Amino acid sequence: MIAPALPDADLRDLNTLHLPARAARLQPVDDATDLPSLTEALLQRGERILVLGGGSNIVFAADFPGTVLQMRTRGIELLAHDGCTVRVAVAVGENWHDWVGHALDQGWYGLENLALIPGTVGAAPVQNIGAYGVELVDRLERVEAWDMQDRRWLDLTVADCAMSYRDSVFKRRLAGRAIITRVVFRLSTRPEVRADYADLQRELAACGVTSPTPRDVFDAVCAVRRAKLPDPAVIGNAGSFFRNPVLPADEAARLLAAHPDAPHYPATDGAVKFAAAWFIDRCGWKGTRRGDAGVHDRQALVLVNHGQATADQLLKLAADIQASVRERFGVDIEPEPLIVG
Structure with missing residues:
Protein backbone atom coordinates (compact mmCIF):
# COMPACT_ATOMS: atom_id res chain seq x y z
CA MET A 1 0.00 0.00 0.00
CA ILE A 2 1.39 3.39 -1.01
CA ALA A 3 1.91 5.73 1.94
CA PRO A 4 -0.01 9.01 1.72
CA ALA A 5 1.84 12.12 0.56
CA LEU A 6 2.49 14.84 3.11
CA PRO A 7 1.56 18.35 1.94
CA ASP A 8 3.73 21.40 2.67
CA ALA A 9 6.45 19.18 4.11
CA ASP A 10 9.34 20.52 6.20
CA LEU A 11 12.67 19.35 4.73
CA ARG A 12 15.02 20.75 7.39
CA ASP A 13 15.49 17.38 9.09
CA LEU A 14 15.71 15.55 5.76
CA ASN A 15 18.92 17.27 4.64
CA THR A 16 22.15 16.94 6.62
CA LEU A 17 22.97 20.65 6.24
CA HIS A 18 19.69 21.28 8.11
CA LEU A 19 18.84 24.16 5.79
CA PRO A 20 15.28 25.49 6.02
CA ALA A 21 13.17 24.39 3.05
CA ARG A 22 9.75 22.98 2.31
CA ALA A 23 8.29 20.78 -0.41
CA ALA A 24 4.81 21.12 -1.83
CA ARG A 25 4.47 17.37 -1.20
CA LEU A 26 6.62 14.66 0.35
CA GLN A 27 5.86 11.17 -0.95
CA PRO A 28 7.43 8.24 0.93
CA VAL A 29 8.33 5.27 -1.29
CA ASP A 30 8.61 1.94 0.53
CA ASP A 31 8.21 -0.34 -2.50
CA ALA A 32 10.08 0.30 -5.76
CA THR A 33 7.33 -1.42 -7.77
CA ASP A 34 5.09 1.57 -6.94
CA LEU A 35 7.32 3.94 -8.92
CA PRO A 36 5.72 3.48 -12.37
CA SER A 37 2.22 4.36 -11.18
CA LEU A 38 3.42 7.06 -8.79
CA THR A 39 5.62 8.89 -11.27
CA GLU A 40 3.14 8.55 -14.13
CA ALA A 41 0.42 10.19 -12.06
CA LEU A 42 2.74 13.00 -10.99
CA LEU A 43 4.00 13.68 -14.50
CA GLN A 44 0.48 13.71 -15.93
CA ARG A 45 -0.31 16.49 -13.45
CA GLY A 46 2.77 18.39 -14.58
CA GLU A 47 4.50 17.90 -11.25
CA ARG A 48 8.20 18.47 -10.75
CA ILE A 49 9.83 15.46 -9.08
CA LEU A 50 12.89 15.33 -6.85
CA VAL A 51 14.30 12.06 -5.51
CA LEU A 52 15.68 12.21 -1.96
CA GLY A 53 17.65 9.60 -0.06
CA GLY A 54 19.55 10.52 3.08
CA GLY A 55 19.84 14.19 2.09
CA SER A 56 23.60 14.14 2.67
CA ASN A 57 24.61 15.58 -0.69
CA ILE A 58 22.04 18.27 -1.37
CA VAL A 59 21.67 22.00 -0.79
CA PHE A 60 18.12 23.32 -0.69
CA ALA A 61 18.57 26.87 -1.94
CA ALA A 62 14.79 27.36 -2.06
CA ASP A 63 11.55 25.57 -1.37
CA PHE A 64 10.74 22.77 -3.81
CA PRO A 65 7.46 23.47 -5.64
CA GLY A 66 6.73 19.84 -6.52
CA THR A 67 6.83 16.34 -5.06
CA VAL A 68 9.86 14.96 -3.24
CA LEU A 69 10.06 11.18 -3.46
CA GLN A 70 11.63 9.93 -0.23
CA MET A 71 13.18 6.54 -1.05
CA ARG A 72 12.78 4.28 2.01
CA THR A 73 13.07 0.84 0.39
CA ARG A 74 15.00 -1.79 2.33
CA GLY A 75 16.54 -5.17 1.61
CA ILE A 76 19.86 -6.96 1.10
CA GLU A 77 19.82 -10.03 -1.15
CA LEU A 78 22.69 -12.44 -1.80
CA LEU A 79 22.35 -13.23 -5.51
CA ALA A 80 25.30 -15.55 -6.02
CA HIS A 81 28.40 -16.96 -4.35
CA ASP A 82 30.93 -17.61 -7.11
CA GLY A 83 33.93 -19.13 -5.37
CA CYS A 84 35.92 -16.19 -4.05
CA THR A 85 33.32 -13.52 -4.94
CA VAL A 86 29.73 -12.72 -4.02
CA ARG A 87 27.09 -10.71 -5.84
CA VAL A 88 24.76 -8.81 -3.53
CA ALA A 89 21.77 -6.59 -4.39
CA VAL A 90 20.98 -3.76 -1.96
CA ALA A 91 17.88 -1.57 -1.93
CA VAL A 92 18.49 2.15 -2.24
CA GLY A 93 16.99 3.11 1.11
CA GLU A 94 19.57 1.16 3.11
CA ASN A 95 21.97 3.32 5.10
CA TRP A 96 25.37 3.24 3.37
CA HIS A 97 27.57 2.87 6.45
CA ASP A 98 25.30 0.20 7.93
CA TRP A 99 25.52 -1.74 4.66
CA VAL A 100 29.33 -1.53 4.68
CA GLY A 101 29.38 -2.86 8.24
CA HIS A 102 26.93 -5.64 7.35
CA ALA A 103 29.04 -6.72 4.38
CA LEU A 104 32.12 -6.88 6.59
CA ASP A 105 30.24 -8.96 9.19
CA GLN A 106 29.27 -11.41 6.43
CA GLY A 107 32.86 -11.77 5.25
CA TRP A 108 32.19 -9.81 2.04
CA TYR A 109 35.21 -7.60 1.55
CA GLY A 110 36.07 -4.55 -0.52
CA LEU A 111 33.97 -1.70 0.89
CA GLU A 112 35.93 -1.08 4.11
CA ASN A 113 37.61 2.10 2.80
CA LEU A 114 34.17 3.60 2.16
CA ALA A 115 33.01 3.28 5.77
CA LEU A 116 31.18 6.15 7.49
CA ILE A 117 30.31 7.97 4.27
CA PRO A 118 26.91 9.50 5.06
CA GLY A 119 23.80 8.86 3.01
CA THR A 120 21.99 5.93 1.49
CA VAL A 121 22.99 3.22 -0.94
CA GLY A 122 20.99 4.85 -3.73
CA ALA A 123 23.16 7.96 -3.74
CA ALA A 124 26.41 6.02 -4.07
CA PRO A 125 26.30 5.40 -7.86
CA VAL A 126 25.22 8.97 -8.63
CA GLN A 127 28.40 10.36 -7.09
CA ASN A 128 30.61 7.32 -7.66
CA ILE A 129 31.55 7.81 -4.02
CA GLY A 130 35.17 7.21 -3.10
CA ALA A 131 37.62 7.43 -0.23
CA TYR A 132 41.11 6.27 0.69
CA GLY A 133 41.96 4.76 -2.66
CA VAL A 134 38.67 2.99 -3.40
CA GLU A 135 35.75 4.15 -5.56
CA LEU A 136 32.32 2.60 -5.85
CA VAL A 137 32.98 1.70 -9.48
CA ASP A 138 35.69 -0.70 -8.26
CA ARG A 139 33.05 -2.79 -6.44
CA LEU A 140 29.99 -2.25 -8.64
CA GLU A 141 28.36 -4.80 -10.92
CA ARG A 142 25.19 -3.09 -12.05
CA VAL A 143 22.46 -0.60 -11.14
CA GLU A 144 18.70 -1.10 -11.46
CA ALA A 145 16.50 1.95 -12.02
CA TRP A 146 13.13 3.20 -13.23
CA ASP A 147 13.27 5.56 -16.22
CA MET A 148 10.42 8.06 -15.81
CA GLN A 149 10.88 9.49 -19.29
CA ASP A 150 10.87 6.25 -21.27
CA ARG A 151 8.61 4.48 -18.76
CA ARG A 152 10.78 1.40 -18.49
CA TRP A 153 13.02 -0.45 -16.06
CA LEU A 154 16.75 -0.14 -16.60
CA ASP A 155 19.42 -2.72 -15.81
CA LEU A 156 22.68 -0.82 -16.24
CA THR A 157 26.13 -2.33 -16.39
CA VAL A 158 29.19 -0.58 -15.00
CA ALA A 159 29.98 0.62 -18.53
CA ASP A 160 26.42 1.96 -18.91
CA CYS A 161 26.87 3.98 -15.70
CA ALA A 162 29.78 5.91 -17.31
CA MET A 163 31.43 6.57 -13.96
CA SER A 164 34.38 8.86 -13.43
CA TYR A 165 35.59 10.98 -10.53
CA ARG A 166 32.44 12.05 -8.63
CA ASP A 167 30.43 11.67 -11.81
CA SER A 168 28.13 9.22 -13.58
CA VAL A 169 25.41 8.94 -16.19
CA PHE A 170 22.93 9.76 -13.41
CA LYS A 171 24.29 13.31 -13.26
CA ARG A 172 24.23 13.63 -17.04
CA ARG A 173 22.04 11.80 -19.58
CA LEU A 174 19.81 10.18 -16.95
CA ALA A 175 19.66 13.17 -14.59
CA GLY A 176 16.10 13.96 -13.57
CA ARG A 177 14.66 10.86 -15.22
CA ALA A 178 16.22 7.70 -13.72
CA ILE A 179 15.30 6.67 -10.16
CA ILE A 180 17.79 4.14 -8.83
CA THR A 181 16.07 1.24 -7.07
CA ARG A 182 18.78 -1.36 -6.37
CA VAL A 183 22.57 -1.48 -6.51
CA VAL A 184 24.34 -4.77 -7.18
CA PHE A 185 27.84 -5.20 -5.76
CA ARG A 186 30.57 -7.72 -6.54
CA LEU A 187 32.64 -8.30 -3.41
CA SER A 188 35.40 -10.69 -2.42
CA THR A 189 35.30 -13.44 0.22
CA ARG A 190 39.07 -13.12 0.49
CA PRO A 191 40.51 -10.14 2.39
CA GLU A 192 41.73 -7.45 0.00
CA VAL A 193 43.29 -4.69 2.08
CA ARG A 194 44.01 -1.21 0.71
CA ALA A 195 45.76 0.82 3.41
CA ASP A 196 48.38 2.86 1.58
CA TYR A 197 46.91 6.30 2.36
CA ALA A 198 49.00 8.25 4.85
CA ASP A 199 46.11 8.96 7.23
CA LEU A 200 45.25 5.27 7.43
CA GLN A 201 48.88 4.25 7.89
CA ARG A 202 49.25 6.71 10.78
CA GLU A 203 46.06 5.50 12.46
CA LEU A 204 46.98 1.83 12.05
CA ALA A 205 50.48 2.48 13.38
CA ALA A 206 49.04 4.32 16.38
CA CYS A 207 46.95 1.22 17.10
CA GLY A 208 49.99 -1.05 16.76
CA VAL A 209 48.62 -2.76 13.64
CA THR A 210 51.32 -3.93 11.24
CA SER A 211 49.35 -6.45 9.13
CA PRO A 212 45.88 -4.92 8.85
CA THR A 213 42.75 -6.96 8.25
CA PRO A 214 39.64 -5.55 6.54
CA ARG A 215 38.20 -4.95 10.02
CA ASP A 216 41.32 -2.99 10.98
CA VAL A 217 40.93 -0.84 7.86
CA PHE A 218 37.23 -0.29 8.59
CA ASP A 219 38.02 0.81 12.15
CA ALA A 220 40.88 3.05 11.00
CA VAL A 221 38.74 4.73 8.34
CA CYS A 222 36.02 5.40 10.92
CA ALA A 223 38.54 6.82 13.39
CA VAL A 224 40.13 9.11 10.79
CA ARG A 225 36.79 10.36 9.49
CA ARG A 226 35.48 11.02 13.01
CA ALA A 227 38.63 12.95 13.87
CA LYS A 228 38.52 15.12 10.75
CA LEU A 229 34.85 15.45 9.83
CA PRO A 230 31.90 16.77 11.83
CA ASP A 231 28.91 14.55 12.61
CA PRO A 232 25.88 15.92 10.70
CA ALA A 233 23.72 15.06 13.72
CA VAL A 234 25.78 17.52 15.77
CA ILE A 235 26.64 20.21 13.23
Whole structure:
Protein backbone atom coordinates (compact mmCIF):
# COMPACT_ATOMS: atom_id res chain seq x y z
CA MET A 1 0.00 0.00 0.00
CA ILE A 2 1.39 3.39 -1.01
CA ALA A 3 1.91 5.73 1.94
CA PRO A 4 -0.01 9.01 1.72
CA ALA A 5 1.84 12.12 0.56
CA LEU A 6 2.49 14.84 3.11
CA PRO A 7 1.56 18.35 1.94
CA ASP A 8 3.73 21.40 2.67
CA ALA A 9 6.45 19.18 4.11
CA ASP A 10 9.34 20.52 6.20
CA LEU A 11 12.67 19.35 4.73
CA ARG A 12 15.02 20.75 7.39
CA ASP A 13 15.49 17.38 9.09
CA LEU A 14 15.71 15.55 5.76
CA ASN A 15 18.92 17.27 4.64
CA THR A 16 22.15 16.94 6.62
CA LEU A 17 22.97 20.65 6.24
CA HIS A 18 19.69 21.28 8.11
CA LEU A 19 18.84 24.16 5.79
CA PRO A 20 15.28 25.49 6.02
CA ALA A 21 13.17 24.39 3.05
CA ARG A 22 9.75 22.98 2.31
CA ALA A 23 8.29 20.78 -0.41
CA ALA A 24 4.81 21.12 -1.83
CA ARG A 25 4.47 17.37 -1.20
CA LEU A 26 6.62 14.66 0.35
CA GLN A 27 5.86 11.17 -0.95
CA PRO A 28 7.43 8.24 0.93
CA VAL A 29 8.33 5.27 -1.29
CA ASP A 30 8.61 1.94 0.53
CA ASP A 31 8.21 -0.34 -2.50
CA ALA A 32 10.08 0.30 -5.76
CA THR A 33 7.33 -1.42 -7.77
CA ASP A 34 5.09 1.57 -6.94
CA LEU A 35 7.32 3.94 -8.92
CA PRO A 36 5.72 3.48 -12.37
CA SER A 37 2.22 4.36 -11.18
CA LEU A 38 3.42 7.06 -8.79
CA THR A 39 5.62 8.89 -11.27
CA GLU A 40 3.14 8.55 -14.13
CA ALA A 41 0.42 10.19 -12.06
CA LEU A 42 2.74 13.00 -10.99
CA LEU A 43 4.00 13.68 -14.50
CA GLN A 44 0.48 13.71 -15.93
CA ARG A 45 -0.31 16.49 -13.45
CA GLY A 46 2.77 18.39 -14.58
CA GLU A 47 4.50 17.90 -11.25
CA ARG A 48 8.20 18.47 -10.75
CA ILE A 49 9.83 15.46 -9.08
CA LEU A 50 12.89 15.33 -6.85
CA VAL A 51 14.30 12.06 -5.51
CA LEU A 52 15.68 12.21 -1.96
CA GLY A 53 17.65 9.60 -0.06
CA GLY A 54 19.55 10.52 3.08
CA GLY A 55 19.84 14.19 2.09
CA SER A 56 23.60 14.14 2.67
CA ASN A 57 24.61 15.58 -0.69
CA ILE A 58 22.04 18.27 -1.37
CA VAL A 59 21.67 22.00 -0.79
CA PHE A 60 18.12 23.32 -0.69
CA ALA A 61 18.57 26.87 -1.94
CA ALA A 62 14.79 27.36 -2.06
CA ASP A 63 11.55 25.57 -1.37
CA PHE A 64 10.74 22.77 -3.81
CA PRO A 65 7.46 23.47 -5.64
CA GLY A 66 6.73 19.84 -6.52
CA THR A 67 6.83 16.34 -5.06
CA VAL A 68 9.86 14.96 -3.24
CA LEU A 69 10.06 11.18 -3.46
CA GLN A 70 11.63 9.93 -0.23
CA MET A 71 13.18 6.54 -1.05
CA ARG A 72 12.78 4.28 2.01
CA THR A 73 13.07 0.84 0.39
CA ARG A 74 15.00 -1.79 2.33
CA GLY A 75 16.54 -5.17 1.61
CA ILE A 76 19.86 -6.96 1.10
CA GLU A 77 19.82 -10.03 -1.15
CA LEU A 78 22.69 -12.44 -1.80
CA LEU A 79 22.35 -13.23 -5.51
CA ALA A 80 25.30 -15.55 -6.02
CA HIS A 81 28.40 -16.96 -4.35
CA ASP A 82 30.93 -17.61 -7.11
CA GLY A 83 33.93 -19.13 -5.37
CA CYS A 84 35.92 -16.19 -4.05
CA THR A 85 33.32 -13.52 -4.94
CA VAL A 86 29.73 -12.72 -4.02
CA ARG A 87 27.09 -10.71 -5.84
CA VAL A 88 24.76 -8.81 -3.53
CA ALA A 89 21.77 -6.59 -4.39
CA VAL A 90 20.98 -3.76 -1.96
CA ALA A 91 17.88 -1.57 -1.93
CA VAL A 92 18.49 2.15 -2.24
CA GLY A 93 16.99 3.11 1.11
CA GLU A 94 19.57 1.16 3.11
CA ASN A 95 21.97 3.32 5.10
CA TRP A 96 25.37 3.24 3.37
CA HIS A 97 27.57 2.87 6.45
CA ASP A 98 25.30 0.20 7.93
CA TRP A 99 25.52 -1.74 4.66
CA VAL A 100 29.33 -1.53 4.68
CA GLY A 101 29.38 -2.86 8.24
CA HIS A 102 26.93 -5.64 7.35
CA ALA A 103 29.04 -6.72 4.38
CA LEU A 104 32.12 -6.88 6.59
CA ASP A 105 30.24 -8.96 9.19
CA GLN A 106 29.27 -11.41 6.43
CA GLY A 107 32.86 -11.77 5.25
CA TRP A 108 32.19 -9.81 2.04
CA TYR A 109 35.21 -7.60 1.55
CA GLY A 110 36.07 -4.55 -0.52
CA LEU A 111 33.97 -1.70 0.89
CA GLU A 112 35.93 -1.08 4.11
CA ASN A 113 37.61 2.10 2.80
CA LEU A 114 34.17 3.60 2.16
CA ALA A 115 33.01 3.28 5.77
CA LEU A 116 31.18 6.15 7.49
CA ILE A 117 30.31 7.97 4.27
CA PRO A 118 26.91 9.50 5.06
CA GLY A 119 23.80 8.86 3.01
CA THR A 120 21.99 5.93 1.49
CA VAL A 121 22.99 3.22 -0.94
CA GLY A 122 20.99 4.85 -3.73
CA ALA A 123 23.16 7.96 -3.74
CA ALA A 124 26.41 6.02 -4.07
CA PRO A 125 26.30 5.40 -7.86
CA VAL A 126 25.22 8.97 -8.63
CA GLN A 127 28.40 10.36 -7.09
CA ASN A 128 30.61 7.32 -7.66
CA ILE A 129 31.55 7.81 -4.02
CA GLY A 130 35.17 7.21 -3.10
CA ALA A 131 37.62 7.43 -0.23
CA TYR A 132 41.11 6.27 0.69
CA GLY A 133 41.96 4.76 -2.66
CA VAL A 134 38.67 2.99 -3.40
CA GLU A 135 35.75 4.15 -5.56
CA LEU A 136 32.32 2.60 -5.85
CA VAL A 137 32.98 1.70 -9.48
CA ASP A 138 35.69 -0.70 -8.26
CA ARG A 139 33.05 -2.79 -6.44
CA LEU A 140 29.99 -2.25 -8.64
CA GLU A 141 28.36 -4.80 -10.92
CA ARG A 142 25.19 -3.09 -12.05
CA VAL A 143 22.46 -0.60 -11.14
CA GLU A 144 18.70 -1.10 -11.46
CA ALA A 145 16.50 1.95 -12.02
CA TRP A 146 13.13 3.20 -13.23
CA ASP A 147 13.27 5.56 -16.22
CA MET A 148 10.42 8.06 -15.81
CA GLN A 149 10.88 9.49 -19.29
CA ASP A 150 10.87 6.25 -21.27
CA ARG A 151 8.61 4.48 -18.76
CA ARG A 152 10.78 1.40 -18.49
CA TRP A 153 13.02 -0.45 -16.06
CA LEU A 154 16.75 -0.14 -16.60
CA ASP A 155 19.42 -2.72 -15.81
CA LEU A 156 22.68 -0.82 -16.24
CA THR A 157 26.13 -2.33 -16.39
CA VAL A 158 29.19 -0.58 -15.00
CA ALA A 159 29.98 0.62 -18.53
CA ASP A 160 26.42 1.96 -18.91
CA CYS A 161 26.87 3.98 -15.70
CA ALA A 162 29.78 5.91 -17.31
CA MET A 163 31.43 6.57 -13.96
CA SER A 164 34.38 8.86 -13.43
CA TYR A 165 35.59 10.98 -10.53
CA ARG A 166 32.44 12.05 -8.63
CA ASP A 167 30.43 11.67 -11.81
CA SER A 168 28.13 9.22 -13.58
CA VAL A 169 25.41 8.94 -16.19
CA PHE A 170 22.93 9.76 -13.41
CA LYS A 171 24.29 13.31 -13.26
CA ARG A 172 24.23 13.63 -17.04
CA ARG A 173 22.04 11.80 -19.58
CA LEU A 174 19.81 10.18 -16.95
CA ALA A 175 19.66 13.17 -14.59
CA GLY A 176 16.10 13.96 -13.57
CA ARG A 177 14.66 10.86 -15.22
CA ALA A 178 16.22 7.70 -13.72
CA ILE A 179 15.30 6.67 -10.16
CA ILE A 180 17.79 4.14 -8.83
CA THR A 181 16.07 1.24 -7.07
CA ARG A 182 18.78 -1.36 -6.37
CA VAL A 183 22.57 -1.48 -6.51
CA VAL A 184 24.34 -4.77 -7.18
CA PHE A 185 27.84 -5.20 -5.76
CA ARG A 186 30.57 -7.72 -6.54
CA LEU A 187 32.64 -8.30 -3.41
CA SER A 188 35.40 -10.69 -2.42
CA THR A 189 35.30 -13.44 0.22
CA ARG A 190 39.07 -13.12 0.49
CA PRO A 191 40.51 -10.14 2.39
CA GLU A 192 41.73 -7.45 0.00
CA VAL A 193 43.29 -4.69 2.08
CA ARG A 194 44.01 -1.21 0.71
CA ALA A 195 45.76 0.82 3.41
CA ASP A 196 48.38 2.86 1.58
CA TYR A 197 46.91 6.30 2.36
CA ALA A 198 49.00 8.25 4.85
CA ASP A 199 46.11 8.96 7.23
CA LEU A 200 45.25 5.27 7.43
CA GLN A 201 48.88 4.25 7.89
CA ARG A 202 49.25 6.71 10.78
CA GLU A 203 46.06 5.50 12.46
CA LEU A 204 46.98 1.83 12.05
CA ALA A 205 50.48 2.48 13.38
CA ALA A 206 49.04 4.32 16.38
CA CYS A 207 46.95 1.22 17.10
CA GLY A 208 49.99 -1.05 16.76
CA VAL A 209 48.62 -2.76 13.64
CA THR A 210 51.32 -3.93 11.24
CA SER A 211 49.35 -6.45 9.13
CA PRO A 212 45.88 -4.92 8.85
CA THR A 213 42.75 -6.96 8.25
CA PRO A 214 39.64 -5.55 6.54
CA ARG A 215 38.20 -4.95 10.02
CA ASP A 216 41.32 -2.99 10.98
CA VAL A 217 40.93 -0.84 7.86
CA PHE A 218 37.23 -0.29 8.59
CA ASP A 219 38.02 0.81 12.15
CA ALA A 220 40.88 3.05 11.00
CA VAL A 221 38.74 4.73 8.34
CA CYS A 222 36.02 5.40 10.92
CA ALA A 223 38.54 6.82 13.39
CA VAL A 224 40.13 9.11 10.79
CA ARG A 225 36.79 10.36 9.49
CA ARG A 226 35.48 11.02 13.01
CA ALA A 227 38.63 12.95 13.87
CA LYS A 228 38.52 15.12 10.75
CA LEU A 229 34.85 15.45 9.83
CA PRO A 230 31.90 16.77 11.83
CA ASP A 231 28.91 14.55 12.61
CA PRO A 232 25.88 15.92 10.70
CA ALA A 233 23.72 15.06 13.72
CA VAL A 234 25.78 17.52 15.77
CA ILE A 235 26.64 20.21 13.23
CA GLY A 236 24.97 20.50 9.85
CA ASN A 237 27.14 19.64 6.86
CA ALA A 238 27.08 17.83 3.53
CA GLY A 239 30.53 16.27 3.76
CA SER A 240 33.01 17.50 1.18
CA PHE A 241 31.45 20.61 -0.35
CA PHE A 242 33.96 20.87 -3.22
CA ARG A 243 35.33 18.32 -5.65
CA ASN A 244 39.08 17.87 -5.90
CA PRO A 245 40.07 19.54 -9.19
CA VAL A 246 41.52 17.32 -11.92
CA LEU A 247 43.88 19.19 -14.25
CA PRO A 248 45.37 18.21 -17.63
CA ALA A 249 49.06 17.31 -17.47
CA ASP A 250 50.33 20.63 -18.88
CA GLU A 251 48.25 22.74 -16.46
CA ALA A 252 49.27 20.51 -13.57
CA ALA A 253 52.95 20.93 -14.46
CA ARG A 254 52.64 24.71 -14.45
CA LEU A 255 50.83 24.67 -11.11
CA LEU A 256 53.40 22.36 -9.52
CA ALA A 257 56.26 24.49 -10.80
CA ALA A 258 54.83 27.41 -8.85
CA HIS A 259 53.56 25.35 -5.88
CA PRO A 260 55.62 22.15 -5.61
CA ASP A 261 54.16 21.36 -2.17
CA ALA A 262 50.58 21.08 -3.49
CA PRO A 263 49.27 17.57 -2.70
CA HIS A 264 48.47 15.74 -5.93
CA TYR A 265 47.70 12.27 -7.25
CA PRO A 266 47.70 10.67 -10.70
CA ALA A 267 44.34 10.55 -12.48
CA THR A 268 43.27 9.02 -15.79
CA ASP A 269 44.75 9.92 -19.18
CA GLY A 270 47.78 11.62 -17.64
CA ALA A 271 45.71 14.15 -15.72
CA VAL A 272 46.51 15.07 -12.13
CA LYS A 273 44.09 15.36 -9.20
CA PHE A 274 44.82 18.03 -6.60
CA ALA A 275 43.54 18.35 -3.04
CA ALA A 276 40.96 21.13 -3.00
CA ALA A 277 41.27 21.37 0.78
CA TRP A 278 44.92 22.44 0.40
CA PHE A 279 43.98 25.36 -1.87
CA ILE A 280 41.16 26.44 0.46
CA ASP A 281 43.38 26.18 3.52
CA ARG A 282 46.18 28.18 1.88
CA CYS A 283 43.67 30.91 1.15
CA GLY A 284 42.97 31.13 4.87
CA TRP A 285 39.39 29.86 4.95
CA LYS A 286 39.66 27.00 7.46
CA GLY A 287 37.62 27.82 10.57
CA THR A 288 36.01 30.92 9.00
CA ARG A 289 32.53 31.74 10.27
CA ARG A 290 30.01 34.19 8.85
CA GLY A 291 26.98 34.18 11.05
CA ASP A 292 26.02 30.52 11.27
CA ALA A 293 27.62 29.56 7.92
CA GLY A 294 31.21 28.49 8.17
CA VAL A 295 34.16 26.34 7.15
CA HIS A 296 34.99 23.44 9.45
CA ASP A 297 38.04 24.10 11.60
CA ARG A 298 39.59 20.67 10.94
CA GLN A 299 38.68 20.10 7.28
CA ALA A 300 38.59 22.99 4.84
CA LEU A 301 36.51 21.03 2.31
CA VAL A 302 33.53 20.96 4.64
CA LEU A 303 31.09 23.86 4.91
CA VAL A 304 28.95 23.79 8.03
CA ASN A 305 25.71 25.16 9.41
CA HIS A 306 26.27 26.17 13.01
CA GLY A 307 22.53 26.33 13.60
CA GLN A 308 20.51 28.89 11.68
CA ALA A 309 22.44 29.43 8.45
CA THR A 310 20.45 30.05 5.29
CA ALA A 311 21.25 28.65 1.87
CA ASP A 312 22.04 32.17 0.64
CA GLN A 313 24.67 32.59 3.37
CA LEU A 314 26.21 29.20 2.70
CA LEU A 315 26.32 29.61 -1.08
CA LYS A 316 27.76 33.14 -0.80
CA LEU A 317 30.53 31.73 1.38
CA ALA A 318 31.14 28.95 -1.16
CA ALA A 319 31.31 31.45 -4.02
CA ASP A 320 33.83 33.61 -2.16
CA ILE A 321 35.99 30.56 -1.49
CA GLN A 322 35.89 29.61 -5.18
CA ALA A 323 36.83 33.15 -6.21
CA SER A 324 39.80 33.31 -3.85
CA VAL A 325 41.18 29.94 -5.00
CA ARG A 326 40.78 31.00 -8.62
CA GLU A 327 42.52 34.32 -7.99
CA ARG A 328 45.48 32.88 -6.08
CA PHE A 329 46.05 29.58 -7.88
CA GLY A 330 44.20 29.90 -11.19
CA VAL A 331 42.23 26.76 -10.30
CA ASP A 332 38.46 26.30 -10.44
CA ILE A 333 36.89 24.20 -7.69
CA GLU A 334 33.31 23.05 -8.15
CA PRO A 335 30.65 22.30 -5.55
CA GLU A 336 29.97 18.61 -5.05
CA PRO A 337 26.39 18.61 -3.64
CA LEU A 338 23.30 18.98 -5.80
CA ILE A 339 22.00 22.54 -5.45
CA VAL A 340 18.20 22.67 -5.71
CA GLY A 341 16.42 25.95 -6.36
